[in-house]
Amino acid sequence: MTPEAGLAAEYADEHALVAAIRALRARGIGPMEAYSPIPSHAIDKALGEPRSPLAIAAGIGAIAGAGGAYALQWLLVAYLYPVDTGGRPPHMPLPFTIITIEMGFLFAALATFVAFLVASRLVTLWHPMFEVPGFESATRDGWWLAVGTVDTTAEDVLRATEPLHVHRFGGWS
Amino acid sequence: MTALAQVHDDLFERMRARPGRHWWLAFGACGGATLLLFALIAYTIATGIGVWGTNIPAAWAFAIINFVFWIGIGHAGTFISAILYLLEQGRWRNPISRLTETMTVFAVIQAALFPVLHLGRPWFAYWLFPYPDVMGVWPQPRSALPWDAAAVSTYFTVSVLFWYVGMIPDLAALRDHAASPRARRLYALFAIGWRGDSRSWRHWKVTYLMLASIATPLVISVHSVVSSDFAIGVTPGWHSTLQPPYFVGGAIFSGFAMVLVLAIPVRFLYRLDHVITDHILDNCAKLLLATAWVVDYGYIVEHAGALWRGEPAERSLMLGHHPASVAFWTMIACNVVVPQVFWLRRARRSTLVLFVGSLLVLLGMWLERYVIIVQGLLRDQLPAAWGSYAPTLVDIGILAGTFGFFGLLFLVFLRFVPFVPVSELKEELA
Numbered sequence: 001m002t003p004e005a006g007l008a009a010e011y012a013d014e015h016a017l018v019a020a021i022r023a024l025r026a027r028g029i030g031p032m033e034a035y036s037p038i039p040s041h042a043i044d045k046a047l048g049e050p051r052s053p054l055a056i057a058a059g060i061g062a063i064a065g066a067g068g069a070y071a072l073q074w075l076l077v078a079y080l081y082p083v084d085t086g087g088r089p090p091h092m093p094l095p096f097t098i099i100t101i102e103m104g105f106l107f108a109a110l111a112t113f114v115a116f117l118v119a120s121r122l123v124t125l126w127h128p129m130f131e132v133p134g135f136e137s138a139t140r141d142g143w144w145l146a147v148g149t150v151d152t153t154a155e156d157v158l159r160a161t162e163p164l165h166v167h168r169f170g171g172w173s
Numbered sequence: 174m175t176a177l178a179q180v181h182d183d184l185f186e187r188m189r190a191r192p193g194r195h196w197w198l199a200f201g202a203c204g205g206a207t208l209l210l211f212a213l214i215a216y217t218i219a220t221g222i223g224v225w226g227t228n229i230p231a232a233w234a235f236a237i238i239n240f241v242f243w244i245g246i247g248h249a250g251t252f253i254s255a256i257l258y259l260l261e262q263g264r265w266r267n268p269i270s271r272l273t274e275t276m277t278v279f280a281v282i283q284a285a286l287f288p289v290l291h292l293g294r295p296w297f298a299y300w301l302f303p304y305p306d307v308m309g310v311w312p313q314p315r316s317a318l319p320w321d322a323a324a325v326s327t328y329f330t331v332s333v334l335f336w337y338v339g340m341i342p343d344l345a346a347l348r349d350h351a352a353s354p355r356a357r358r359l360y361a362l363f364a365i366g367w368r369g370d371s372r373s374w375r376h377w378k379v380t381y382l383m384l385a386s387i388a389t390p391l392v393i394s395v396h397s398v399v400s401s402d403f404a405i406g407v408t409p410g411w412h413s414t415l416q417p418p419y420f421v422g423g424a425i426f427s428g429f430a431m432v433l434v435l436a437i438p439v440r441f442l443y444r445l446d447h448v449i450t451d452h453i454l455d456n457c458a459k460l461l462l463a464t465a466w467v468v469d470y471g472y473i474v475e476h477a478g479a480l481w482r483g484e485p486a487e488r489s490l491m492l493g494h495h496p497a498s499v500a501f502w503t504m505i506a507c508n509v510v511v512p513q514v515f516w517l518r519r520a521r522r523s524t525l526v527l528f529v530g531s532l533l534v535l536l537g538m539w540l541e542r543y544v545i546i547v548q549g550l551l552r553d554q555l556p557a558a559w560g561s562y563a564p565t566l567v568d569i570g571i572l573a574g575t576f577g578f579f580g581l582l583f584l585v586f587l588r589f590v591p592f593v594p595v596s597e598l599k600e601e602l603a
Binding site for chain 2: 002013014033034035036037038039040043044047049051052054055058069072073076077080081083085088092095096098099101102103105106108109110112113115116117119120121122123124125126127129130136137138139140141
């Protein structure tokens with residue numbers, strides 16, 4: 001769960017951020033989300049995030065695209081409008097294969113892309129984190145943590161992890 | 174300042190430098206050629222393709238030569254960005270991957286113009302796609318043209334997605350560090366709200382990997398499908414199972430030449446010698462040499478095949494007098510002789526030799542398509558149907574115009590989009 005409001009803290013580097021996530025998780029504080037300029041396995045592990053299941057979307061897209069393309073070719077040229085060219089059968093699996101394979105690739109890619117946008121909650125042009133002062137460093141060299149609570153114990157634990165600075169954001173700013 | 178910030182500031186500062194005199198000169202030249210292209214396209218559509226040199230028997234001439242040429246250019250881009258990514262060659266792949274992906278997208282745009290214009294009635298191009306129509310007649314997948322439509326539109330779509338997904342984190346960086354509010358709003362639109370949260374990064378990594386895996390077979394399949402347009406015909410010099418590997422090898426060969434033609438000036442103009450290093454150019458030259466041998470092997474098999482198959486039309490075309498002998502021997506010089514210079518380390522390390530050599534390879538590969546397409550059509554099995562072919566000024570103008578249009582798109586891209594994948598270089602640092 002990505003917090004929409006709560007406390008945001010910036011850390012000097014990846015190690016400090018990972019240590020902070022571990023400390024907060026040990027106290028059962030959450031929900032949490034980390035923001036980083038580059039992808040990081042250490043952060044994913046500390047947050048306990050499962051592997052992204054997007055490969056499944058690609059598989060479904062590929063099967064649907066390829067199956068649909070073959071069925072459509074059969075429907076259009078073998079069933080609805082069969083043409084006799086030099087005695088060749090209207091249903092010819094070999095030439096049908098080419099468009100079938102291409103559409104498998106195409107729909108696998110489209111399905112992956114759409115699943116990526118949905119799973120990452122993208123095409124959200126505004127987010128409460130954008131209002132946090134200094135948050136633009138997240139795309140340069142800043143390591144940020146957002147915690148979905150303003151509870152004083154949580155804030156104390158967060159401040160004990162030695163962040164560079166802490167801000168309230170979202171509904172609590 | 175952290176190492177990440179150093180890389181970030183250095184690259185963005187260089188990429189956002191105001192364009193110099195070179196850029197404006199190139200922009201003017203390419204802009205002029207683009208206007209010429211659009212004027213000639215308008216003239217062709219208004220008058221009909223009789224203004225081209227295309228005739229019977231040479232019904233496939235400049236349009237299809239240029240189509241195959243430009244589609245081929247794109248292949249090295251996908252090879253570098255997708256195949257080298259899967260092979261974990263990041264150290265020499267990452268700095269040039271965005272440039273080459275861009276090259277792919279813009280080259281496919283040029284390629285797509287030609288089959289559509291060659292239709293003669295381009296306003297009916299959508300007939301190639303199976304849409305619910307009232308005519309009751311649909312595209313015929315037992316013929317090669319719908320294969321091309323499927324292969325090229327898939328290639329273009331996947332290339333654009335791969336290009337864009339890779340760019341999202343860099344667009345977000347431009348949004349966050351934009352100089353003016355207007356630029357920030359514009360980049361914010363294209364960055365679609367990227368925040369760099371761990372959830373997005375996890376999905377982004379898998380998406381990028383999946384798109385690379387999907388693009389990889391496309392490198393092989395697209396030009397194989399294009400070559401099947403030839404291989405399934407009985408025209409001399411076309412009807413051979415050699416075509417798919419020969420075309421794919423040639424495509425990657427010409428594409429690497431175009432990569433060098435683009436990367437060398439970019440490296441010079443934006444002072445990126447420490448990013449696009451000599452080592453990277455050296456590797457590109459090695460791959461140019463390797464793919465040159467794939468193409469050269471194709472030439473050998475093509476001619477040996479004519480000898481052992483014993484088909485008279487093919488034998489007289491391949492082993493007798495070539496109707497396009499000047500083009501043929503120039504092609505041999507450019508594609509067989511010139512690349513051999515890259516056996517020498519000194520040649521691979523000299524940007525001038527690389528640049529000139531690559532231009533010659535591009536010329537050679539364009540001529541190869543000219544030789545394959547025009548010669549076979551002019552000398553088919555029935556001597557009574559033999560003919561001759563010469564391009565018109567409109568043909569030449571359209572070809573020159575696509576180079577201008579390609580250059581124009583590329584220059585605009587250099588100006589407004591992060592052409593070095595900064596986030597990937599930062600990741601490498603970590």
